[in-house]
Amino acid sequence: MQRKDVETELGKINFVYRKGEPLIVCLNGFGSFDTAQSFLKIIDSLPENYGIFAPDYLNSGFSGKSLKGYTIADEANELASIINTFKAKRVIILAHSIGGVYMMPMKDKINNLKAFVGIEPTTREIILNPPKEAAYIEKSKDMEKLEDQIRADLSNILTPEENKDFWDTTEQNVQKFDEKDNQNAQAALENDSYWKNDLKLDDDITSVLITEEYRQKEYKRSEYASKNSKVVSLGTYHYIHFEYPREIANIVKDVAE
Numbered sequence: 001m002q003r004k005d006v007e008t009e010l011g012k013i014n015f016v017y018r019k020g021e022p023l024i025v026c027l028n029g030f031g032s033f034d035t036a037q038s039f040l041k042i043i044d045s046l047p048e049n050y051g052i053f054a055p056d057y058l059n060s061g062f063s064g065k066s067l068k069g070y071t072i073a074d075e076a077n078e079l080a081s082i083i084n085t086f087k088a089k090r091v092i093i094l095a096h097s098i099g100g101v102y103m104m105p106m107k108d109k110i111n112n113l114k115a116f117v118g119i120e121p122t123t124r125e126i127i128l129n130p131p132k133e134a135a136y137i138e139k140s141k142d143m144e145k146l147e148d149q150i151r152a153d154l155s156n157i158l159t160p161e162e163n164k165d166f167w168d169t170t171e172q173n174v175q176k177f178d179e180k181d182n183q184n185a186q187a188a189l190e191n192d193s194y195w196k197n198d199l200k201l202d203d204d205i206t207s208v209l210i211t212e213e214y215r216q217k218e219y220k221r222s223e224y225a226s227k228n229s230k231v232v233s234l235g236t237y238h239y240i241h242f243e244y245p246r247e248i249a250n251i252v253k254d255v256a257e
Contacts, residue, residue, distance in 0.1 A: 008078045009078075014055070017052055019086065022256050025093045026095075027055075028097075029238075033061070034062060037170075039094070042094070051086065057102075058184075058185065062173065066185075084110065090256070096118075099121065103116060104201075116206070116208075117208045117255060118207065118209045120212070150242060201226045204226075204228070206226075208229070209229060210248060
């Protein structure tokens, strides 16, 4: 695995990569975690001949500060251009949370995109009109315990050295960015046209949507569902890849066959 910087009109984008087939594009959730570290145990469970592309978003991770105002679609276009330089014959996007929103504008720009695996990708519904069912209300109360649960799960799947490196890296990257940078990242999310359009995943793209059991119906009616999609119930909270990395790797291998 190698790490590289690419200068774009929006700012410096940093990514971890290795060449291979198929190319697995890892798209992270919103926040300070480095993408390659977040998907580390999934990557470790994939065949070594698989290619990997794991970028950090602007204003986060090892990437740089944004140089001007931008939207998720703007950044997604830059990422798609980088992905196409790998000239992969098959591309599979593996996205967590807001990574799904990044996937949508880039899906028509990536050459040879074959499949999408979403780990609770952010839906328009959950942002614009959250379901009122009791399970959603109860789950929202658990947000205060989120970091404790993340720390517990990472200590289970990572070695002590990997775990220390994960949190040291996260803290160092947080120090790089100030409140203005955080606001720029938030504005890119809020100002994106995605929330106002009806863009859906194409029916010729295979999709597997991994979610907690209580959100299954939401994903079956979501923009990520296609004629070639299925919903898989797994995990007990939003960071399912920190609970079940091997199981998710197996799903990626299944769609790659």
